[in-house]
Amino acid sequence: MNNSGLISSPHAHGGDTIRANMLSVMLALAPATVVSVYLFGWMAVFLIVLCMAGCMLTEMACLKLMDRPPSALGDGSAALTGLFLALTLPAYVPWWIPLIGCITAIILSKQVYGGLGHNPFNPALAARVVLLISFPLNMTAWIIPMHAGAPLVNLYDFAQCWHLFWLGPESLHQGLDAITMASPLGHVKTEWSRGIGVLEALREYDYSYLDAFLGRESGSLGETSTLALLLGGVYLLARHTIAWHIPVSFIATVSVLALIFNQINPEHFAPPLFHLLAGGLMLGAFFMATDPVTSPVTPHGQLVFGIGCGILTWSIRSFGGYPEGVMFSILLMNCAVPLIDHYLRPRVYGK
Numbered sequence: 275m276n277n278s279g280l281i282s283s284p285h286a287h288g289g290d291t292i293r294a295n296m297l298s299v300m301l302a303l304a305p306a307t308v309v310s311v312y313l314f315g316w317m318a319v320f321l322i323v324l325c326m327a328g329c330m331l332t333e334m335a336c337l338k339l340m341d342r343p344p345s346a347l348g349d350g351s352a353a354l355t356g357l358f359l360a361l362t363l364p365a366y367v368p369w370w371i372p373l374i375g376c377i378t379a380i381i382l383s384k385q386v387y388g389g390l391g392h393n394p395f396n397p398a399l400a401a402r403v404v405l406l407i408s409f410p411l412n413m414t415a416w417i418i419p420m421h422a423g424a425p426l427v428n429l430y431d432f433a434q435c436w437h438l439f440w441l442g443p444e445s446l447h448q449g450l451d452a453i454t455m456a457s458p459l460g461h462v463k464t465e466w467s468r469g470i471g472v473l474e475a476l477r478e479y480d481y482s483y484l485d486a487f488l489g490r491e492s493g494s495l496g497e498t499s500t501l502a503l504l505l506g507g508v509y510l511l512a513r514h515t516i517a518w519h520i521p522v523s524f525i526a527t528v529s530v531l532a533l534i535f536n537q538i539n540p541e542h543f544a545p546p547l548f549h550l551l552a553g554g555l556m557l558g559a560f561f562m563a564t565d566p567v568t569s570p571v572t573p574h575g576q577l578v579f580g581i582g583c584g585i586l587t588w589s590i591r592s593f594g595g596y597p598e599g600v601m602f603s604i605l606l607m608n609c610a611v612p613l614i615d616h617y618l619r620p621r622v623y624g625k
Contacts, residue, residue: 305502310365310495314495316429325375328372361496364495396605457553457597462479520563521559544592553598563579582603
């Protein structure tokens, strides 16, 4: 109590630190990470370790150049960025591509804006888009997962995977096409461009909703298992690390649009369940779009943000040149965050 007899404002620490939040998100990503190792073996391990180490070393170099204490590396943000980046990449990419992604994520998407808390875009997603545009062939080569046989490469064999990771498929005397397959989204998009409807394309792919839910399909490391991502998302919601507004509005918007247009033309527009289980929707909705630095601060703003992400994702998937639209939608809505916060900021009491 101060001299005026009034109790000063409470400043009790709730234990919610940046490092604790980063660790919570990494823990929430553990199920999806485990599934990626099950599907892609040592290739997943190599890629995750390389991306996390690359981002941390790049951050360390930036801190040294800016004459800032290296202890800032301990907040865990660089390690989480590396994990995010790895989970958005195909299991097979030449080792130098992830390194370019690490440099892009940390330097061009984070540190040039002033570091953690000042970046307008999600660093991992920004790096992923740069890599996709720069190296489209490598970034859309989805390696055949172990559950599908992967007959030409044993992804659980350390030596084979080491040669493949560092030297490429040529070191195994096999072309890239021999060890890769299309993702469900990519297959549907390609077949539709040839005049084949969605339903027939899914039959040709031998697509299974159960496999997609559990994660037994090709794709980026962290986007295959809807179940694993839902477990992680529920964990973050239970810990109040994220709020429900963005993931619910994001997923609901994609579902509603898919349902409406699938009823209009089922041969052209994929059903809602396909959109929910395919690609990076769950990874983006629960883990990328909810980044507190690059998303709106108010509940109403977060709902608008999630709806915008959903509209853009469905539109790009249905009409765009790329089969996936999650990363583009989140980055585009990141641009709108200042505008959303300006017009949807809470009214000050009494004004």
